[in-house]
Amino acid sequence: MELCVRSRALRRCSIQTVTMAKAKSSRKETAAKAEGISKAKRVAPALAVNIGSTPATRFRGNPDIFGQLVLDHDRHRALIAMIEETHGDSAVRKKLFTELTREVKAHAAAEEQALWSSVLRDPKTTEDARHAVAEHKQIDDFLADLAARDMASSGWLRRFAKLKEKYLHHIREEEQEQFVAAERHLTPTDLKHLRSVFLHRKRDEKAHVEFKKKLKPSLY
Numbered sequence: 470m471e472l473c474v475r476s477r478a479l480r481r482c483s484i485q486t487v488t489m490a491k492a493k494s495s496r497k498e499t500a501a502k503a504e505g506i507s508k509a510k511r512v513a514p515a516l517a518v519n520i521g522s523t524p525a526t527r528f529r530g531n532p533d534i535f536g537q538l539v540l541d542h543d544r545h546r547a548l549i550a551m552i553e554e555t556h557g558d559s560a561v562r563k564k565l566f567t568e569l570t571r572e573v574k575a576h577a578a579a580e581e582q583a584l585w586s587s588v589l590r591d592p593k594t595t596e597d598a599r600h601a602v603a604e605h606k607q608i609d610d611f612l613a614d615l616a617a618r619d620m621a622s623s624g625w626l627r628r629f630a631k632l633k634e635k636y637l638h639h640i641r642e643e644e645q646e647q648f649v650a651a652e653r654h655l656t657p658t659d660l661k662h663l664r665s666v667f668l669h670r671k672r673d674e675k676a677h678v679e680f681k682k683k684l685k686p687s688l689y
């Protein structure tokens with residue numbers, strides 16, 4: 470600390486502090502991304518996950534709702550990348566597509582109830598919330614269309630590529646634009662509270678699907 474008394478030494482100290490903070494934040498982001506990928510990998514551990522680079526976001530690894538949402542997004546990115554590694558009407562493709570559908574639907578429903586419903590009430594961010602919810606409906610339609618088609622047909626992967634393009638666009642826009650705008654109108658307490666609302670809602674959503682599956686297994 471004594472070295473920091475002189476101005477040159479003080480500058481050096483502050484550069485070191487910034488560098489250490491950046492390294493810490495980069496480790497946190499890498500660990501959060503690895504966590505999302507490993508959750509996806511549990512479905513098919515032998516399959517490669519070529520997720521590649523992801524759009525930069527300062528929310529990755531955050532302890533609030535945005536960190537949790539980005540963790541889910543990375544899990545979805547990994548599931549999409551794994552599906553692209555599969556072939557034809559294979560059991561592993563079916564398993565991964567079922568998991569992607571279940572995860573994306575539960576995520577979207579919980580995101581709408583925890584985040585977008587709060588954001589919708591503020592006139593400054595109403596349009597962002599509407600846009601995100603409208604895209605959820607489009608993604609839902611894509612998933613239903615793919616589920617009704619023959620996975621072994623060449624058209625299936627072409628349609629899947631369109632879903633991928635749409636979904637990656639949706640989550641990039643959320644991470645880089647809509648979450649940034651929403652964050653300005655929410656307090657740190659709101660953000661922590663919304664994370665817990667999101668997690669509860671997502672868990673209930675998945676449990677509800679499992680219940681419906683038991684009642685009418687032919688539909689799933």
Ligand SMILES: [Fe+2]
Pocket residue numbers: 577580601605639643
């Ligand atoms: Fe979304």
Ligand SMILES: [Fe+2]
Pocket residue numbers: 538542576580640643
């Ligand atoms: Fe999302």
